[in-house]
Amino acid sequence: MKYLIRLITTGASLAVLGSCTSGLPFHSTTVPLRQTIHFAGTTVSPQILDSANDDVETSITLPSLENDASLRECLVYASLMSPELKVAFHNWKASLSRIPQVTALADPKVSLGYFIEEIQTRTGPMEQQLSLSQSFPWWGLLEAKGDVAKSVANSKWHEYESVRLNIFQKVVKRWTAVVDLENEISVITDSFELLAQAERIARRSYEVNGTSHSRLVQLQVELGKLEDKLSNLNNLRGPRIAALNATLARNGKDAFNLPSSIHLNVASITLEDAIQLVAKNPAINAHNATIEQHQLAIKVAELDAKPKWTVGLTYTNLGDPLDPTTPDAGNDPIMGMIGFSIPLNQTKTDAAKSEAMSKKLAAIAAKEALLHELNAAIAEAIYQRDDSMRSITFYETALIPRAEDALGAVLVAFSTGTTSAIELLDSQRTLLELQRNLQRSYVAALNADATISKLVGGAVKTELSQ
Template sequence: MNTQKYYISICFFLVLLIAIPITGFGQSELGNYLEEAAENNPGLKAKFNDYLAALERAPQVKALPDPQVAFAYFIKPIETRMGPQEFKFSVSQMFPWFGTLKAKENSAIQAAKGKYEAFEEAKAKLFHEVRSNYYNLYFNKKAIAISMENIDILQSFKKMAEIKLEAGLVSALDGYRIEIEMGDLENQLALLKDKQFVLEVMFNNLLNTESKSEILIPDDLWQTDLTLSKEALLDSIQRNNHQLLSLNFQQQALAFRKEVAKKAGNPNINIGLDYIVTGKGDMNLAGTDAFVFPKIGLTIPLYRNKYKAMIKEVVYLETAKALEKDDKSNILESLFEKGWKDYRDGDRRIYLFRSQLELAQKALHLLETNYASGNKNFEEVLRMERKLLKYNLELEKAKADKQAAISFISYLMGN
């Protein structure tokens, strides 16, 4: 396997593929926001730089130890037959036991792959946060519009009540009730507008942008469904979740680290040569340089307890990592069940509140007609108007919650 090809899976400036269907205005705009977040979010950039740093570890650990070069000057030259020895140059190179450097490299490579999966996990989490915030922005914007529509409805009721009051058909009580309802709605509307500003700030911070341009949100949120069965979704999470994949690579890194620990108990080989400079001897012989080659040495690993402890350390770490993976798998299954419950609940609520909203609209129309024709039960009109407001808001909330649940399950699957 060419490990370099594995690593060059992301270009220098985070060109990221976003696996979301682009079928309409809203989804297309959301896709653009996801791309912007991927390019600009500082937390994601931090994870990417952690990955790049891990890539630089493999070239370090696979390299041989630095060669040793020594120079010796004999203060009192050693007399030999060829002349006095004046200088000595020594060069030596240590070679770890066969396969040690490769095992170290493989361990670093697997650790880097684990960092890459941590980056992918951060990217998937960021995308889910962007999508969730987008759905919150949609709901809050719709809540503002619905509240304003209901204020307009109350304004029309107020005019109707004023006409009936002038005709002596009703008391001033109807007008007071409308004023109370309008005051509550106007207060709620002010709160929603303040909340919209906060949500926009949060959304722009995820994108790491100071742009004051309007966030483009569709008038009606698209409706998508999960295409896989519950069992297939859970299986996909167990196979593709980036946290689990990262733990897999960490386990593989520990397996190579254990191999390194085992090989550390073998001798290291030292090979070198000496170059000696001799001067002019008493017999007026010209100095002759002499080579002493080869020079071979071994490190003898006598203290075995140290190497046994190194192996045991990795064995304990492998056990801990396996348990951590099992725990993470259980946590992900629990999170999926919650997401699946939210998805189904959102689907049911959409069906329910769409039906309730239609009935409330019909009922309000009949009550309004009856009131205009002389029926004095204005309290029932206001009660139905409140139900209309509630069902309108609940329907839009259900739409947003369902898409948020789909986004969360997609995040668990690594998307």
């Protein structure tokens, strides 16, 4: 870049009646800040969060994106404020509340009876009765129902994790879209200033020496195109920021303090390693929990077909006997009771077991189909990441330096009147296109890495310099 600026300065000194500024503002993507982004955050199991409450969601200070809208801060903000994530979180908490419900015994029964017509007994008339009974399912049934509820809760937890990774990927995509737009505006602004500088040289040369008017017109037309492009890009700011704000659950017009460029070092995970890590994908884990749930449901159906037991006590209040001298006269009797149900309807049990087995087989097939899709998606994402990183290296080390040298040489020749405006415009357009392609490669690499992180369940760590 310094070499290009020296060339431009030299060209300006050779101009007939023109002067150039001593520096040319080309876009630079070198910024010293380095951050480490963990797209998946800390892995927490539902068992650890059994006592989770609403305070969990608000225990972290909310980032101020007006001061710092780095990718890290946006991810933290989304994890705290996203309504989709709150829906998934509360669905998981609701599923945890089912466990004590299905493992609890049925309420005991109390009944009170009054004899409208007293029944005389040897020890006195029966006036009223008080009964207390408790039903018990077959041994192991409540525990099995609790295991089913835990499997449902595990599935809901993995759904929460899946939603979180999806939101993170969406934040990365929309954040890079906004930063990429700002970078494109910066690059085109630099190109506009370069052509404006060349247009001043051409105009003075035309006014003093009467050189070709077509050179001046060509530059002015190109300046008009760039000005129109800048106007369109500036108008696009609002929709891009609104989309990012929507992902972060912010007002569509809320401002950001965004970085002006993207640098990153993506994790060097291979396709073979990524395929091995697919098992950590929350969607796969959710299918595993669903398969376990239906397997346990078969056990529940079998135990539910066993007899259900009832035990109880009945207290009978006796009145005064006709003959007070009768042995045990006036003593209130207490009767123990035990009973059980007789499961005669085997068809109901068979149907419940068949239903659970069919759902289990369906979940196994769905998991297998998802694994194939994830493997294909990972292969595509790793290709996109590797291709983008290759392009970044090629642009930074070869194409852009050569294009800068070429533009500097053409500008020197243009300043002395030995080259046409068309050659200058071609060189400027080439450099502009390469700079934009470089930034697009950064965006593609970051988006691909975020996709990989999502597909392998957040096991990829990405270092981001911005």
